[in-house]
Amino acid sequence: MDIKEISYMFQNQEIAKDIFYVGVNDRQKYKFENMLPLPQGVSYNSYMIIDQKTALVDTVDISFGDIFIDKIQSQLKGRPLDYLIINHMEPDHSGSIRILRKYYPEIIIVGNSKTLGMVEGFYGLDEKVLEIKDGEVLSLGTHQLQFFLTPMVHWPETMMTYDQTEQVLFSGDAFGCFGTLDGAIIDEDMNIDRYWDEMIRYYANIVGKYGAAVQKALQKLTPLDFKMICSTHGPIWKEYISEVVDMYDQLSRYDSKEGVVILYGSMYGFTELMAETVAQGVSREGIKDIIIHNVSKSDPSVIVRDIFKYRGLIVGSPTYSNELYPEVESLLRKIEIRGVKNRVFGYFGSYTWAGASVKRLATFAETMKWTTAQISVEEKQGLKIDNYQACLELGQQIGKLAKIPFVVIPHCV
Ligand SMILES: Cc1cc2nc3c(=O)[nH]c(=O)nc-3n(C[C@H](O)[C@H](O)[C@H](O)COP(=O)(O)O)c2cc1C
Numbered sequence: 239m240d241i242k243e244i245s246y247m248f249q250n251q252e253i254a255k256d257i258f259y260v261g262v263n264d265r266q267k268y269k270f271e272n273m274l275p276l277p278q279g280v281s282y283n284s285y286m287i288i289d290q291k292t293a294l295v296d297t298v299d300i301s302f303g304d305i306f307i308d309k310i311q312s313q314l315k316g317r318p319l320d321y322l323i324i325n326h327m328e329p330d331h332s333g334s335i336r337i338l339r340k341y342y343p344e345i346i347i348v349g350n351s352k353t354l355g356m357v358e359g360f361y362g363l364d365e366k367v368l369e370i371k372d373g374e375v376l377s378l379g380t381h382q383l384q385f386f387l388t389p390m391v392h393w394p395e396t397m398m399t400y401d402q403t404e405q406v407l408f409s410g411d412a413f414g415c416f417g418t419l420d421g422a423i424i425d426e427d428m429n430i431d432r433y434w435d436e437m438i439r440y441y442a443n444i445v446g447k448y449g450a451a452v453q454k455a456l457q458k459l460t461p462l463d464f465k466m467i468c469s470t471h472g473p474i475w476k477e478y479i480s481e482v483v484d485m486y487d488q489l490s491r492y493d494s495k496e497g498v499v500i501l502y503g504s505m506y507g508f509t510e511l512m513a514e515t516v517a518q519g520v521s522r523e524g525i526k527d528i529i530i531h532n533v534s535k536s537d538p539s540v541i542v543r544d545i546f547k548y549r550g551l552i553v554g555s556p557t558y559s560n561e562l563y564p565e566v567e568s569l570l571r572k573i574e575i576r577g578v579k580n581r582v583f584g585y586f587g588s589y590t591w592a593g594a595s596v597k598r599l600a601t602f603a604e605t606m607k608w609t610t611a612q613i614s615v616e617e618k619q620g621l622k623i624d625n626y627q628a629c630l631e632l633g634q635q636i637g638k639l640a641k642i643p644f645v646v647i648p649h650c651v
């Protein structure tokens with residue numbers, strides 16, 4: 239097939255003057271990073287700027303290397319590809335670097351010192367590279383690209399590229415979300431409702447630990463006037479820029495909205511009955527968003543997402559071999575690792591001969607330094623009337639504490 243035919247088949251959308259979308263949709267992968275389910279798929283976004291010099295911003299997962307090369311060829315129409323700008327080296331974006339070098343041996347790989355170290359480490363490429371520093375500008379002719387290093391959002395080499403001419407920010411993973419691009423690419427051309435929760439799930443699970451680094455990056459971006467954010471996953475933000483930036487600001491400050499997550503493990507239903515009772519207590523305080531997760535059924539990434547969304551968290555666990563129920567323990571580790579701040583917390587548990595779960599939950603509460611309910615409930619064998627009352631009281635205490643007079647993260651659904 240010659241280039242003319244390829245051009246006909248791969249009509250890349252022009253998203254701003256001389257900037258083209260050349261990314262792909264992944265509708266096949268079940269779990270991102272082999273861990274996070276993708277019910278709505280994911281896109282790997284890549285962009286090409288056609289100027290006196292041509293430049294590609296980020297690549298795609300190597301499983302799509304073939305179609306990616308076709309898209310690039312169709313856009314270049316026989317012209318050389320001068321630069322590859324790498325904002326992020328995680329292989330969902332850097333995976334096609336080597337194949338690109340094979341098709342375009344003269345391409346210059348542009349990145350900061352950490353990026354270039356990884357290009358050599360991952361792909362053995364150390365020639366025809368251009369190291370840029372924070373704030374430096376690369377001219378493509380009309381388009382002037384300025385680089386902003388944003389370390390630890392969420393890898394050490396992460397940076398953003400700002401097209402000063404078109405006021406477009408290529409933000410890497412930041413502001414990205416799960417979900418394929420179904421026809422349209424820019425937010426104003428689609429119904430974006432389905433992306434909000436997937437943005438929070440993406441943030442909470444992948445970037446969540448690095449709130450302080452995100453805050454630094456946001457401060458760096460403040461002076462810039464951008465009219466488009468092109469992230470590496472999900473829609474291009476144009477109409478909803480301020481909402482998306484606000485959401486990142488709130489999530490990275492660990493802000494939350496009114497509501498309570500109750501997560502529990504249960505083998506035979508005893509701890510589950512306690513969870514139901516606690517939820518009734520929360521509801522008595524007028525809290526409308528109460529989300530109960532059975533850790534054995536809900537996906538951990540969804541539970542982590544909801545913990546990032548809501549102010550209150552109540553955890554329940556049976557004692558299991560003198561420990562917490564294993565899936566509950568695993569969730570607590572995920573919360574600890576992400577350093578979630580400013581939550582109100584309550585806990586309960588059960589046992590049959592020697593309780594251990596409630597003690598472990600008390601230790602967790604101390605570690606997190608959250609506001610904790612004055613009571614906790616520990617049940618031996620079946621639920622009795624005094625513990626039933628205590629569960630209601632626990633729920634009510636958290637319900638009171640979880641009340642927030644204003645709504646943050648307005649777009650969470
Ligand atoms: C595999 C297994 C291990 C357990 N280990 C303990 C234990 O170490 N100490 C204890 O007091 N109870 C232990 N139990 C009993 C449960 O903690 C207790 O029955 C609990 O109330 C069950 O609640 P659930 O129905 O919500 O799972 C164990 C139960 C199972 C099935």
Ligand SMILES: [Fe+2]
Nearest residue numbers: 326328392411
């Ligand atoms: Fe990444």
Ligand SMILES: [Fe+2]
Nearest residue numbers: 328330411470
């Ligand atoms: Fe990514």
